Amino acid sequence: MSDRVSSDRSAWRTSLFAGVLAALFVAVPAGFLIATGNNNGRAAYDATAYHARFIRALAEQFPNFDLSNPLTATTPGYHLLLACVARLGASSIESLRLASMAIGCIFVGSIAAWLSRRVGLRIALLFVLPLAGSIYVVGAAAWTLPDNLAWALVSWVLFLCLREPARARELLLASLLLVALVTVRQIHIWAAAIVWVSGLSFALESRGRSETVGGGLSVLAKMLGFVLATVPAFAVLVLFVRHWGGLTPPRFQGELQGVNLATPAFMLLEFSLLALGFLPWIAPPLRTAWRERRWILVTGALGAIVLAAIPATTLDIAAGRFSGFWSLIAKAPVIAGHTSLLMIVAAPIGAVLLTALLLGLAPRSRAVFGVALLAFAAALTATFYCWQRYHEPLLLVVLPMLCALQRERPTRASWWQLLFPLILAGILAAITVGGLRSDPVAPDALPAPSHFAPGDSFLPAPAGQ
Template identity: 35%
Template sequence: MTVRRIAPLAILAAMFALLVLPVIILGFRSTAESYNQEMHHWLVIENFAEQWPRIDFSNYRSATSPGYHLLMAVPRKLGLESPSSIQLISSLFGLLVIAITYLVLLKWVPPWQAFVMTLPVAVAPYIISTSSWLATDMLSLVLILLILFLCSFSPVTAGRLVLLSILASLAVYTRQINLWLIGPILLAGLIASPLGFSLPDRLQSELDVVRRPRNFWFAVLACIPPLLVLAYLVDQWGGLTPPGYRELHNSGINFATPGFFLALSVFYGIFLLPLLASCRGYLVVPWSRVIVVCFIALAIVLLGGSSHDQEAGRWGGALWSLARIFPSIGNASVVLVPLAVLGALVLFSLWTIAMRTGSGRISTVLIISWFGSIAAQSFNSQCFQRYLGPLMIVLLTWLAVLAISGTRTRDRWWLAGFVLMALVQLAMALVIVHGPSLGSG
């Protein structure tokens, strides 16, 4: 890579470090993530280090798979005794998320544009918080982004499917809910097989010039290892989560998650309005399609419930707090219901533009995979914004670059939306991550 490409990434890394390092070095506390570190993740890491190499995975103080804790137990076993030293190592996963986001954007836009578009990711509050304290989130997100990149942006080959199988197994061993990643692997294999010829013209791509029957069957085989990983964990736990967390996270499907996802889409997507305006020539669609999208979104959010209700798992995050402030009619929030409809329109608009500008295959695989992640997340009884926000801000950015790059517009004013989004995310990070500790100090 040239200096012209590396310099923006270095600036992004510096901004990330300025937000994360004070939390680690000064020992900031008073947040949910710091509580989770002290009462859950650090205890598991210490316990694994003490038990090494014969570790008991049957019941430990975390709701997720043991992969992250096992990895962090290695430096603990090698002599790093303070949580802050392990936090520094763990924060590198957040840095990798930023790097992956930026490097993918470089395939479509110049470095300075990729820099501006990555700014909101580099300062996003949930990326900063789960990079500052010990948490499984960023390692999980790194693996997810690598898999989605390989399934969406690159040709499917036998070698890549082997790599995808390894990454998916690691992702499930980090968070069991990541089993949804077998979906994009199967989808990519299906498109790269002769069955892909039957897809509409706009879903055809130069990525799939060579289509072989074996691609799909190799994709099926690639899904077996992550399934075996989950089977092993279920055998160890006696269920889908460690016993101590079954009531909180595995007590039933949360039907509010899909509607909340749509509402959250406009929470971030509102900053993409300048970009959509620049691409308005590609957004001429029959009103009937718009009405269908709105109707589906309305049905999802109304049937699933959208009022703030901690007992029902509808809490945790700025958007749920907004729903708590404003009134609800039954289980329907007067704020989240219209936001869900608008969010669906944002996603539909980005996909429509990408389809019409030559990125139909990539955008469709991304969106279908994304919907699969939401379906999987619904099996978690808790719908925290932290579970959806980090992946959303990255995928919206990737969909945005697919949309704008294909239009070949000379406008650059749409980048103002990303600057404004970054400023809002930065303000939220300072309030959510740094504010409680500074206030208590």
């Protein structure tokens, strides 16, 4: 018993150490940007013109918030949190940026802590380096953007739903986190599917351990219970939809409505490129899957080709297909003015790598990740913009998790294997540095004119008033 307690304490110490070190991966670059007053790039503009302006307005309105037409396309949970920080006295833009940095540190640190219990300290830290180097994580940490808080909540829902053995109290806690998640970013209601599939798995496992009659009804009753546990999250979403008259505030409804059928193929392309940093850990399950279940890999590749061939997959700003890897796609040959050759090649590769990783998991983990990724892709397909920043952080969370949960857990790696995540992190960090070299954003930058409403309280007062 004492050996087990000692082992548990050692694992917790390792997790804590991994979390603190990984948090520094975010704190150092974000802290440098804040300390030097850097205000360059897309994240700086979005934060200055939209989010920080909205946070300051909420702090002034406290506690009688006006959420009828907020200056953000997301639900306002993050902004309300930072407005509370401002009310506590940390109201300067630097203080708010530091609060956002703390959220980013907690996000990346929690991923490293979870990974360290499965693959060890060294590999866990290497696995989170690409995430910490992503411009979308660094940008949300260095400026007042809600992204990292949303990704952290998604990750924690995944952590709870992947626990072995499944326990009801952890799934109920995941349902509570889902409520918080929807208040931060409404599109992540898709994460309810993670709770549902985990609840079904729990119900089936409980029936397997029970010898009582009527096991089928028991499974249905328990499954219904977990579905009902997610009702509060849907209630929050419905509340905002009724309040706004749509899924987004009125000022954004004309812009963000619609679907983008190129999203699934683009996500597979992203997966194929980001997976290069994890190839030494993907190769073993890929070899096993090719040897034992080749037909599943082939089916996945063919399905990805269909996903890449049917919708238009070329760079098109008017169609919401631009920025990020779309710039790379723009340089590739185009078939019939409709389909990117790079997409046709990379999407099936991504599908094969993802399928191999899923096949290498235990059945319950496979179901959780499979449903999570399908629900995530479906939700993002229902968004007009196919932007890399909507997908990349979660893919950089899921990739190391998939590698860490393979049946043969990777606890050791040779020096050349360790180079792969380091190189990927270096590439992503270089992209981040390049993105921060753009023109500086004025501290009083305004939102796009199309995002102002008549009589808008966010409009600057006319000169002389």
